[in-house]
Amino acid sequence: MLVKDFQQILGDFTDKMVKGVGNSSGKGNAISHAKMYIDTNNGRLSEVLKIEVHENTLIGAQESLRFVIKIKPEIKSKVII
Numbered sequence: 001m002l003v004k005d006f007q008q009i010l011g012d013f014t015d016k017m018v019k020g021v022g023n024s025s026g027k028g029n030a031i032s033h034a035k036m037y038i039d040t041n042n043g044r045l046s047e048v049l050k051i052e053v054h055e056n057t058l059i060g061a062q063e064s065l066r067f068v069i070k071i072k073p074e075i076k077s078k079v080i081i
Contacts, residue, residue, distance in 0.1 A: 003067050038071050046071035 014031055036048040054066040 006067075038069060040071075040074075044074070046074065 037045040038048060040046050048069055049072055050070045052068045052070065054068055056064050056066065
C-alpha cells in the first residue's frame with residue numbers, strides 16, 4: 001500500500017463522518033482524536049507509537065522512501081503456576 005492510498009482511505013472516511021453518510025451521524029472531526037492501532041498476526045491490537053519515513057540511500061534501490069509504523073512492543077508476562 002502506498003501512502004497516497006492510505007491518505008485516500010482516511011480522507012474518504014473523514015468525509016463520510018462530516019457528511020453523516022452511513023451509520024455515523026455527522027460527528028465532524030471526532031475521528032481526528034481516535035487512537036491508532038495495528039492488528040498483529042496473533043489477533044491482538046497494538047497501539048501505534050510513532051510513524052517514521054526512512055530514506056534508502058543504497059544506489060539502485062527500487063524504493064527510495066519507506067513509511068514505517070512503530071508499535072508498542074508486546075510485553076510477555078510470565079505466569080507461574
